[in-house]
Structure formats: structure tokens, C-alpha cells
Amino acid sequence: MAQQEPGGVSDAALDPTEFGRVQRPSRVSGIGRFTARRLLTGLGTLAFVLVFNFFLFQMLPGDPLARYKGAREISAEDLAALRQELESPLWEQFFNYVKDPLQLDSYSTIQGKPVWEVIADALPWTLILLGTSTLLATVIGIWIGIRAGWNRGSKFDKNSTGITLFLYATPEFWLGLLLILFFSTGFWIFPGIFPSGSAIGSGLDPWTVDGVISIAWHTVLPAASLAAVYLADYSLIMRASMVDELGQDYLMTARAKGLMDRAIRRGHAVPNASLPTITLIFLNIGFIIGGAITVETVFSYPGLGLLTWNAIQADDLPLLQALFLFFSVSVIVFNMIADIVIAAIDPRIRL
Amino acid sequence: MARTRRSLRWGAVASAAMVAGLLPLATTGGQAQALEQDGKNIFVVGVLQDVDNLNPFKGITVAAYEAWALTYDSLTGYGADRFEPVPQLAKDWGASEDGLTWTYNLVDNATFSDGEPLTADDVVYTFQRIMDGESIERTNWGSYVKNIESVTAVDDTTVEMVVEEPSPIMDTLTIPILPEHIWKNIDADALRKYTNEPDSDPPGMVGSGPFIMTDAVKGQYYRFETNPNYWGDQPNIDGVEYKIYQNDNGLVTALENGEIDFADDIEASLFNTLEGNPDVTAKSSQYSGFNYLTFNGGAQLTDGTPIGNGHPSLKDPIVREAIHYAIDKEALVDRTLQGRGSPGDTFIPPIYGDFHQTVEDPITYDPDMANKLLDDAGYAMGSDGIRTMPDGSDPLVYQLYSRQNSKTSQTTIQLLEGWLKAIGIDSKSESVSEGRLYGIAGDGTFDMYEWGWVVEPDPDYQVSVFTCDQMSYETKSGQVYAGLNDSFYCDKEYDQLYQDQAIEVDRAARADLVKQAQQKVYDANAYIVTEYYDYLQAYRNDRFTGFVEQPSDNGAILFQYGTYSYENIKPVSADSGSGSSSDSNTALIIGGVAAAAVLVGLIVWFATRGRRGANADVE
């Protein structure tokens, strides 16, 4: 087997937790022009998603009207009108779709409300869960990563890398089930003190002290399940970038000059090594918005993930289509934010 | 997850699950019971299924029907004893000699929760709206009025209805009576988008029933308080709250932790774990649902045009009978219901004792008999262990479907594959969403699948399922849709039985016709009714007592046809309501402190480990 030439590939892209998700932005000068260009590609991606969304849902097997009709008793006239709309040529349907890609007037078949209203109802809960778990994962993950990377080969490095690799391999819903077993049902010596479902105690107003406490209480287990897995992601990549950064000449020089270790770490190594992790965090935010399906299902947490699950179960295609679009857009947006933030922090990237 | 046993199938399931309610014994009107703000006795019910829509013209889930039952009254209802017709808003009623004119005398003190009196005009308005309405207004309640020619208010408390044919349905008119002064402002177009919530415009959930909805957060909870203006007796509790859970584990844990007072529709395996808990009463009741296997007994349209690709052998009643013999229903009850149910026979479950047909000599598990039937009929076994058609063509290989969201369905089909194999029938199975299965059923592109029905107290709808009219139909543009008849059983004699029972006003005579109909379907093996499942509910016996069963012979204690339990339960002790909330607060605080301690401990642990590691490693 031939070996590979050194250089060329970014180390961020080489990290196992990465799979090259990190965008290598094009070389444009100036943060303004960079941002503009990035927005443009973002819009292009958005256009693709819109088109893809249309055709993917068009391709679904079966008669769309039969699916829509389901168990309903729809009068012959209503059926005829719907049929006329559905049987118009594809290009005409596509044209109608492009005119109103958000499908503002489409209704969720399970909830009987406009799809975007349904999504807006669930979004705050997802944001709470996402915010909490991201915060936890970021703080703990980066901290472990820095420590492990700086003291490469130490006991701490070995232990933490072992643990994080284990967490990295753990399906988050399984972790959730175990947390329910231990901390909700109560098992062996563990107390069953946390609720295993919903996002707030029954009948509480979220805007009261009791409500806020209850929300926090309900967030603990699902947030812990998500945080544990993403923490692993962040600490592994942070460690890798630290190790990489430590090999750089300027740090060698700084050390040789006798600068304090701590000063080097704080002042040089950490800021530079954080860039890939920051990118990953933003990208993951985009993905978790749609990716917490299993955790939200396990904990009956009424966010977008559970909504997606319910839409799947009930064949609620209008809702599913809107969610699909929403998730894609959130990934695109956070992708863009990640690139722009990185470019703003590190001018090398937009050179 | 993945379990919606009580989800509505074919859209009709609970369609008559309406208010029965209180006998109008007390006509003293709403007494001014002083309600303290704190220490209210709120009955908290955990449910797995959300209300889909509170608009009585749109909602179809059981939870929605239950919410309407608390809020609205209907003319008549179903009794707690054996689903017999009982008075509600109509304190008495009767038909003319020829059975064509029905007169309903209303209670005189019914008032809507916004203070407006409920009069005969509101009844007329509600019925007229459905009768004259577009499809949306007819969908949920149309079957009640299709026989009614006219509805008139004779005076404020008397309603007269003229019908085309005498009909037993006039005894059980469970349509919720809506306030005209509100609903007249919502035309058909607006109705499509109207959600009928307390903060809707115009305000929703204004009814004359014992409870008023105060607060609704979709996917979370629905709160009700007692209606101080209620015309019947005030309930012994101050309010009801439904809390939505998305999985069984969460529901049962919440009951054990005392977060809820009642858990509805519990999965059998979890139900067993509750039985040791002294504070919880676990109640396993008869239920009105059954699971079944259907055959593609020759898919065709109502006009007789054959459709689909069903295996030709299934048109032969002998083959269907043989398969019936090959199925071990006891094992199904054991494996899919953890024993919480009973083997099925006919399509009106035994919970409706008046109408259920008990088969004299039921088919039981006997694979030898099955093989013999097939051998005798000429379905010879090939060298590969698979039978072929008598003429040697078409090996017996069946396409089976189960429902993706039902573990019971999947296990049933898994077991069925083994049982079919044992009698020389090969099979392929696939698990699909209910929406897709609906299409497959309509197109007749299956051989067998598993699904379930929930049967109403009035047998009309369920009997209609097997009529020729209910086979798939084709629209003018050539599109094929499923009817209710997913076995394509079509028999003129059966259709006649259906017609006859529909106009038989005498309950006993009608029951006889309905029983004959069931026996015919059973003998033809159009369906294999695999199991009647129990309804598993549980409540905190340290909080509430006095639940009422419907029917009195081991029936359900909540989610009934009526509001019997809500109106009869009592708090166990005066302070239990306030006690529960402070308990949960204490738990919250203790838990919060514990969680903080754990977190701090973890951080300290990591930090010290890190430091040690770092120190050891300094070069």
C-alpha cells in the first residue's frame, strides 16, 4: 500500500469526528466580500433544497389524493377540485410551488393547523433542549479537549480520550433509555427523581418561577443524553487541533524563548486550535435541530424531533415537507454563520 | 413508541363516542359552591394521544371526543350499565305510532357556559347545520342525520324530528349541541380553519356540559374547571386536566411518581408492573376494540370490476377456513397482549353483550385439520413444502402487511408467517405506515394484513363494513378508493340483514338480526377476528375514589361513552389536592439540589484528575 504525501489536506478535515464537514471557504479578500460570496452560495444551496424537496415528495408512491384523503369523507366536489389541482402538469405544479415555496397555506393533517404554526409551537422546546445540551457539551468538551491535547500522552489524556471515544460510539437514545432506567424509574441504588416525559410539569405557566424550575427539571435527562454524545465530538476534535497546534513552529519558538506554558496555552494555542471546534459546534447546531428525533421520542419531549416522528407515523406529508425544509435551512444558515464567524476570527482563512 | 392502538382507524372509530351523561335528577341549577383558589381538587389524567382538533366538525381522536363529552351535552346518551339509551338534554322522548315523527322534551334550565340559555333553537341549529352542511359539516356527524327529513322547534323546550324511515339511531342522538349564537358566525369556509379553543375568535368550547375548558396547550395539557352554571349536579371535583405523554414509560412513571392521578391506555407489559403498587389501582377492563386479519377474498369495485393482485386461492372459503384453523389465537393473546385480552370470534366485541354473537362451536388451533382441509380441496403440497393451486399453477405464496406503528401488528404477522409455513403456505411480509396500508387495501394489492377496529355502541356502522356497497369504488376520473370493506366480502343476504337492522326500532329484534350478520361473516371466514384486547387503565387510589364502570360488567372507568366517572369520583381526603402540588415542589427542590451536587462533584472530579494528570506529565 502506497503511503501518502504529507500536506495538502487540512487537519480539521482529517479528524475522525469531522468527515470533512468543515467548509474550506474560497479565497476572497475582505470579510465583507467573503460574507457576500458565502451568502450567495448559501442561497444556491437553498434553491437546490427547495427543488429537491419538491421532487422528493412528488416521487412518493401512491396517489397523493388517496394519501391526503385517508380516512376523511370528502365530498365529490371537493375531491374533484383537489384532483384538478393535483393533476395539473408537473411543470405547473412546480411553478405553483416555486411561487410559494414555504407553502404558507398548507395545513398539517394531524393537527389541523397551518404547518408553520405547528412548527412554531414546537420550536421553543427544541431551542431550550438544544441550547442546554450545546452549552454543556461545548464547555465540558472543549475543556477536556484542551487539557488532553496540551498534556498529550498523560493519564488524563488517556482516560478522557477513552471515555470520550466510548461516548462518541454511544447511540444517544440508548443513553437516554439508560438514564430513564436509572434516574427516572429508579434502579438499584439510583433514585427515580427526574421526570421521564414532557417538557414542563402539568398545568404550569412557563413564565412563572415554578414553571421555569419545572422546565429545567424536565430538561436534565434529555439534555444530558445529547450533551454526552456531542461532548465527545467536541473534545476529540479540540484535542486533535491542540496536538496539531502544538507542533507548529511558533509555539516551539515561544517555548524555547521560555514563555510560561500557561501563557502560551491561553494566548496562542487555544485560540488557534478552537477554530475547527467552533465550526463544528455551529454545524452541529444545524444538525441537532433536526437530529434530536430519537432523544425527543424517548423522553416525549415536545420539540421538533418528536413532531417529525409524529408526522412520520401519521403520514402527515405537508408537515413533513415543511419540517424537511426547515431542517435543511437551519443547517445551511448555521453552516454560513460558522464560516463567517471563523473568517472574522481568523483572517488567514479569507486571505 | 410506535404504538397507536387507540388511534382512529378508517376515521370512524370513535365517531359516536359522545356525551351520555347525567340523568337530569337535580334540576336546581348550578349551586354556588365556594371554590378556594388553593387546594382545588384537580383530577389529572395522563393520556398518550393528543387532541387533534377541538372543532367537533374536524377532530377525530378519542381525546377530542372526551374533551367534547366534558364540554357539550347531547340529546340522549349511552347508559353506564349496558350502553342502553338514556336521557340527557332530552329528559324524555318518543316516536309517533308510525315511527316517523320523534318528539324530544328538553330540560328547561340548561345554560351555556357563557350564560346564554340553551333552547330548542340551538338543537335545531346544530342538526340543521349538519343536514344542510358541506362535506366538512357532515363528516363527523352526518351518519346520525341522513335519515332525518326535518327538525323543528315546537317551543323552547320541545324539538320535533321527522324521519324517512323508523330508525333505532333516534334513541341515541349523541351529537354535541352547539350554541347557535356562536357558531352562526362561523361559515363553512371559516369552519375549516376554526380550532374551537378557549382563545379562538369567536371563543371556543362554549357548551352546556359539566366542565369548561380553561386552558389548552397542544401537545402538553388541556385544563377544565367545573361549570358553575351546569344544569345537573355539580361534580365532586374542581376540575380535570389531561396531560399528554408520548410514550408508555413516561405515562406509567408519572403515575407512580404521583404526577398524574390516572393513566389511560397502558401497554400490557407495563400494566403488570403496576399491580404490586399499593397506591395504584390497576384496572383491566373489557374494551370495544378487536384486532383482525383480513383476506383479499377477491378484490373488486362496487360495480363488480376485479382489481388488485390477490392470490386466487383466497377466493376459496376452504383456504380461508384452513388458515383460521392454523392460527393459535391463545398464543397471539399471550404474545401480543401479554395475556390482557381474549381470543376473538365475531366482529361485535363481547363488551356489547346485547349485540355480540357468541359462536357455538368456534374454530380453534388445529394445524392438522388445516392441512387436511387443504389436502382434500386439492391444494397439493409441492416438493419444496409449498402448496399449489388444484390445477398445479400458482404456488401459495402470500403478500402480508403489518402496520409500522404497531408492535402488536408486527408480532402478529411474524407469528402468522410461521403458522402459514406449517400448512404449506409461503409468505413475504412488509411493514408499512397506516396511510400506505389504506391505499394498499383500497387497491386490493395484498393477500392478508393485520389491522383493528374500535366498535361503537350502536352496531350499524360495524355491520355496514361488510356490505357490498363498502367495497372499493372508482371516481369519474378513474381513481380507486378504499371503502370500509377491506375483505371484499359481498353477500346479498347479508346486505338484506343490514338493511333490516337499520330500521328495526325494537332493540331485542334488532340484536337478533345483528347476531345473524356476525355469524354469516364468521362462517365465510371473511375476517379472522384474532383477539379482543383489554383496556388497561390505572389510578391513584390515594387520591380519588368512586369510579363508575361502563358497562357495569367489568367495563372501562374513564374514556367512556359519557362522563360517569368524572361526575362521581371523590377526592380521598380534603387536602390531597394541595398536598400533591407541594409534594412535587419538594421533590423538585430536593432533586435540584441533588442534581447540582452531582454536577459539582463531577466537575471537581474531572478537575482534580486533570490536575493530577497535568502534574504528572510536566516535562
Add this chain to the structure above:
Amino acid sequence: MTTDTAPTVAIPSVRAIRWKRRQVATARFIRAFSRYRSGLFGVGILLFFVAVAVSAPYVFPEYLLDPNANLSNSVYAPPSAEFYYWMGTDDLGRSVLAELAWGARPSLVVGILASIMAMIIGTLVGIASGHFRGFFGGSMERLTDWFLVLPFVPTVIVLQAVLGETTIWITVIVLGITSWPGTARLVRAQTLSVEARPYIERAKVLGNSDWAQMVRHILPNVMPLVIANTTLTVAIVILSMTTLAFLGLLDPNLISWGGMLDSADATGAALQGAWWFLIPPGLCVIAVVLAFTLIGRTLEVVLNPRLGSN
């Protein structure tokens, strides 16, 4: 650079030289790889599960998995001394140990096949988008960007519905289609760096066709990276497959670890204290995913001297 410094051997046959070179390179690779304990540990775990998957039909006869054949067994029986029931029984009275062993098969098969599919698509698109300039390369790059943003679970569900069935092959295709963009990204970056090297310039000047350039020069240079990346992709695909099975989106007749967890969740194993049906399948998933991750990480280091140097 090994290929340039391979020992000169006085044998005229080009094939023999190549053969020798390969032998030397392989030996060097194995030596390098075996320096990493974590990598060897991963190989060990993987070999164990491969052995389990291969031997499952011989050790655990098929009737153990047949619900009809186990109707007399009790449901959720706790672990017992009898070998088949070391891990107790599941919600249908079947041996959990047998299911664990058989469950290794789809995880490995789907994981590896889908990753290979992702590798092929990803490598093709990656090389094309790196090698070709202008419209074609640009569109390949955009295509990668686009597929990166598709939400995984909804995409898979809709794809499955479009493809019509839930067989294991459909699962392979669906996971393959959704897993390639990461590889494409990586390959594109590597292609760009290879293209910048002088000998590619030389090849271009000499008039080698695009095809020849890609196959002879670029592909060999990106392959090590692709192999490391694919190993890591297997880990992700197995996790994804577990998720799909847990959501009930795989063939229910297929015995898989994720499917076991779905059954455990649907029948309340946690509340009944049936830990033997809940914990072991999760640990198996973790072990296999960990194995591929460790191997992948080690391959990266071994195949990339810059990472391996310190």
C-alpha cells in the same frame, strides 16, 4: 515517500518489482499499524464480532429466533445458567444471546456495504470536483454541499418510501446515498493538493487524458485517505442504522441490535427491569462502532506521516 525509495532489486520483471514493492509496503504498514495499541484493540474487537457473525448460525440454530418455535418460553425470563439463555429471553420468549449474535450480521453487512457505496460515490464525485475546473467541477462541488445539508432521518424515511420497501438492501442503498458527501469533501481537498504537484503538471503537459491522470496519479494518492475515512464512515453508518431500527424503520423480521432496542422500548423493558434486553444490545453497538473508530483513527495516523511523526 516509499514508492520512490523502494529497494532496487535486480530482477527484470516489472511485475515482480511491483509485487516486491507491495510486499515491502504492506509489511511496513503492518509494522506501523501495530505500534498503535488502540488500533490493535479495535482490530481485536472487530475480529471478535466478525467471528460471532460468521459462527452465529452454527452456534445458535435458527429456531432460537423463530417466534413460533419459542411460544412455550416465558417472556422476559432473567438470565439463567443454560447457555442459550445466559442473557435471558426477550419480549417474545426468544434467546437474547442468540439475537445478539445474529444481530452482528446486519450491523456489519449494512455498515460495510453502505460505506463502500458511499466511498465509491464520494471518491468519484470528490475526484471529479477536484480535477475538473469550470462548470462540471463546480457542479460536483455544489452537489456535495447540497447533499450535506439534507436532514438525515426525514431524507431516509422519504427515500425508503420512494424505493418502496424496507429490505436490508434498501437500507444499504439509503444509507449509502446519504453518507457519501463527507468522503467527497475530503477527497476533493486531497485531489486539489495532489494536482498541485509537479508530476501531475508533467502528465498534463505530456497530454495524458483526464481519465489517465485521475486513475494513474490522483486515485492512488487519495486511496489511503479514502480507506481511513471509509473505516470511520462504517462507524457512523452503523450508528445511523441503529437509529433507523430503533425508530421502527427497518424490516421488523430482521434481527438487529437497534431493532432489539426498539422492541425493548416498545414493550417497556426498562420499567420491568429487563436490563438484559436493554443494556447488551447497546453495548454491542458501542463496541463495534468503537472498533471501527479506533481502526480508522489509527489508519489515519499511520497513512499520514505528518500526524504520525510525533
